[in-house]
Amino acid sequence: MPPRRLHPPRSPRRAHEAWILEHLRRQGRASRAELVEATGLSRATVSALTADLLAAGKVVVTKTAAPGRVGRTPQSLSLDPAAGLVLGLDFGHTRVAVVAADAAHEIVGSASRPYPRTTPWETRRAIAVRLARKVLDGQPGATLAAVGIGIAGSIGDRPAVVGAIREAFTGAFGVPVRTDNNARLAGLAESVWGAARGIPDVLYVRLSSGVGGAVILDGRVHRGRGDAAGEFGHVCLDPAGPLCRCGRRGCLECYVRVETVLAHGGVTTVSGLAEALDRDDQRARGVLAEAGQRIGLVLAGAGSVLDVSTAVLGGDLAALGEHLVRPVRQTLARHLPLDEVDDVTVRTAELGDLDGALGGVALVLHDPSITFTGSLPPRLTGSA
Amino acid sequence: MPPRRLHPPRSPRRAHEAWILEHLRRQGRASRAELVEATGLSRATVSALTADLLAAGKVVVTKTAAPGRVGRTPQSLSLDPAAGLVLGLDFGHTRVAVVAADAAHEIVGSASRPYPRTTPWETRRAIAVRLARKVLDGQPGATLAAVGIGIAGSIGDRPAVVGAIREAFTGAFGVPVRTDNNARLAGLAESVWGAARGIPDVLYVRLSSGVGGAVILDGRVHRGRGDAAGEFGHVCLDPAGPLCRCGRRGCLECYVRVETVLAHGGVTTVSGLAEALDRDDQRARGVLAEAGQRIGLVLAGAGSVLDVSTAVLGGDLAALGEHLVRPVRQTLARHLPLDEVDDVTVRTAELGDLDGALGGVALVLHDPSITFTGSLPPRLTGSA
Incomplete structure (x- = not known):
């Protein structure tokens, strides 16, 4: 094993204190009992530390999470929004x-702008920076702490594209910028806030024009040495199968990318396919049965190797809901080495276009x- | 994400000091420069801490690792054997x-005892405890710190078998006992000392009567929630394939377990198959080409999803060496989404029956x- 950097001492x-703040930062809000469970600290230590953090204004009490609950409701804490x-x-x-979200995980603003597929990166960057400024302008007086950016396609082998995006945002906002593949980020978001909320190990597959995905292990995105993990779309199903745009043969993407599925179904839109499925059209059902099995x-292959039995299906095809989930779940339950078929969870993504x-x-x-929290990041108004 | 316990404070x-000791414990031996790299501490801090550890007798200087090197050779440090x-x-x-190994990773003794396949667990345990005592008797005056035990077959769903083994060894030796699936442990050993030494992410497949394996990510065994990760043998290649002993169809194990491969090759032993391959027997070559592709x-499926391009092949079939490695490497290089085919590493296991x-x-x-180290575990002679 190669050397591995360990954490700096404190x-x-x-x-x-840092554990409590980190937990709130990852979870958005938590009760004191949840903090005891998460950190392994004693109830007394958590009480003392949260009292200090509340007094210092680093943490606030948020509205309670369980409406209609009888008896004393535990307070939820969060980072100061x-x-x-x-x-x-x-x-x-x-x-x-x-x-835009605050430190308490509350979404305070959002927007999107279309551009043609052929738009050069320089233009896309400019559109994005303008749009980000506009969203932030809706939050006067707020302080920007950092920017996280998802980018379609592989990240590891396009350092120029990724680097220019980072520079543009660092230059415009003067805060730390992080980047990742956008399908992986969509999977992470589903595991934090969406269909797999509270489930630590998740396989996420995004079914659109391309087929990508994410492997979430213990609540964290598995990236891989070459920053290329999550390539469900290019798992080979048949070495003698159709030619994939990646140059190999029989990749999952060849069979289940949205264009191929629609063409096989004899329709031109996902909603058209959904309608056909709703009226139990035989051709459409056959197409979904086959795609779902693949x-x-x-x-199931990834799940057997990793011992993961939760999958979230995102992307354009997720709009088919149970029509898609059912055949995938059946195949997964049949081929995962599990005793309990009930242990298999397959859901469609919940977060839509903002994932x-x-x-x-x-x-x-x-x-x-x-x-x-506790830092003094540049005031938004000073840098935007 | 569910709560996650963090490390206790120090x-x-x-x-x-603990980082340095942990690194030496994992690696066996390391130079001061390697400790600087591994811990992120300064050269001066590492020098001061190792001087103290040497003075306290917790760490010793071992013979240098690079014979024939010109100039000043860096000293290797290890835990005190x-x-x-x-x-x-x-x-x-x-x-x-x-x-039996000492704290400097030196193997000081080993032994094995055959038993019939039908031997009850009670008898196996007794044989194993006697054999362990015998190996330790060869190290008079030595102190036993802990026992790690691999068990064939799945671990998670046989708590009685595993529990009785743990009890037998805790009772006999009075030290901590840890258990895991033996194929996973073989993979871990290959990544620490064997064919994948120094490679952090490794897929290990053990090809014997059963087909199991291990996923090593960042130098650690990935176990999975149900303690069942590494099931390469039950990845489905063809839902309409032959019936597997697991009750499902078309699992990898159906095609490549040693008995099946030998039968297809028209031979009865692995060495017989190796001889046929050495004389370029067409039937044997065809069998290996097919098994290797599967x-x-x-x-490749697991590698695409996890971004791992190193595989180690262990178990009985590993004795076929390059005859097995070549078709596996070819298939892996063809189906992994990599630019550089050279990035693919496939090797046979190196550690043999002691893996x-x-x-x-x-x-x-x-x-x-x-x-x-630094603890006072019970003297072996007192408990054995």
Whole structure:
């Protein structure tokens, strides 16, 4: 094993405080009991530390999470929403989306702008920076802490594109900028706020023009050495299968990208396919059964190797809902080495078109190297 | 994301010392420069801390690792070999193997005993405890720190078998005992000492009567929520394929378990198959090409999803060497989404029949909850 950097040291008290702040930063809000469970600290220590953090204004009491609950309701704590905003962006093939969230995980603004598929990166960057400024202008007096950006396509082998985006945002806002593949960020967002909320290990597949995805293990995106993990679309189902645009044969993407599925179904739109499925059209059902089996087989392979039995299906095809989920779930349940078929969870994504941008927010909130609360980031108005 | 326990706090100096000790415990030996790289501490801090550790006798200077090197050779440090022994055991289907290693990763003793496949667990346990005592008797005066045990077959769903083994060894030796699936431990051992030494992310497949394996990510075994990760043998290649003994169809194991491969090759032993391959027998070559492609496809699927391009092939079929490696490597290089085919590494396992037992040693050395150096574990002679 190669050397591995370990975490920098801190005094116990500072370390305890940091755990509490990190947990709130990742979760948005938590009760004191949840903080005890999450940190392994005693109830007394958590009480003392949260009292200090409340007094210092680093943490606030938020409205209670369980309406209608009888008896004493536990208080939820969160980071001070005024500690700063986080921007999440998603550069898709045909639009950029922006979300602004506060430190308590509350979404305070969002917007998106379409652009033609052929738009050069320079133009896309300019559109995105303008849009981000506009979203932030809706939050006068707020402080921007960091920006997390999702980008369509592979990240590792396009350093120039990624670098220019980072520079543009660092230059415009003067805060730390983080980037990742947007399908991976969409998966992360689903695991934090969406269909797989509260489930630590998740396989996320995005079914659109391209087929990508994310592997979430223990609540964290698995990136891989070459920053290329999550390539469900290019798992080979048949070495003698159709030629894929990646140059190989029989990749999952050849069979289940949205254009191929629509063509096989004899329709031109996903809603057209959904209508056909709703009226139990035989051709459409056959197409979905086949696509679902292929997606399920690829998920079962990864699930067997990783011992993961939760899958979230995102992208354009997710609009088909149960029509898509059913055959995937059946295949997964049949091919995962599990005793309990009930252990298999397959859901469609819940976060819609903002998924990638929300993932950008999660990327930043989960990155402990970004100083958030307690720091003095530049005032938005000073840098925008 | 669910709550996640964080590490217990320590003072900075104690933490730094612990990092150095942990690194040496995982790596066996390291130069001061390697410790600087691994811990992120300054050269001066590492020098001061190692001087103290040397003075306290917790760390020793070992013989230098690079013979024939010109100029000043850097000293290697390791934990004090006298800090204690670790026992590794591997309960296979037909034998138990035992390895004893010291804290400097030096193997000081080993042995194995065959038993019939039908041997009840009670008898296997008794044989293993006797054999372990015998290996330790060869190290008079040595102190046993912990025992790591590999067990054939799945671990998660046989708590009684696993629990009885743990009890037998805790009772006999009075030290901490850790258990895991033996194929996973074999993979861990290959990544620490064997074919994938120095490579952080590795897919390990064990090809014997059963087909199992291990996923090593960042130098650690990925276990999965249900403790069932690494099931390469039950990845489905064809939902309409032959019935597998697991009850499903078309699993990799149906096609490439050693009995099936030998039968297809028209031979009865692996060495017979190797001879046929050495004389370029067409039938044998065809069998290997097909098996290699199937193994490669399953590895490529996992590799695409995890961004891992190193595979180690262990178990009985590993004796076929390049005859097996070549078709697996070809398939993997063809189906992994990589630009550089050279990035693909496929090797046969190097550690032979002691792999699982060595993995037991690694399991214990990598477990920070086991106190090793600086503790006062019970004297072996007092408890055995």
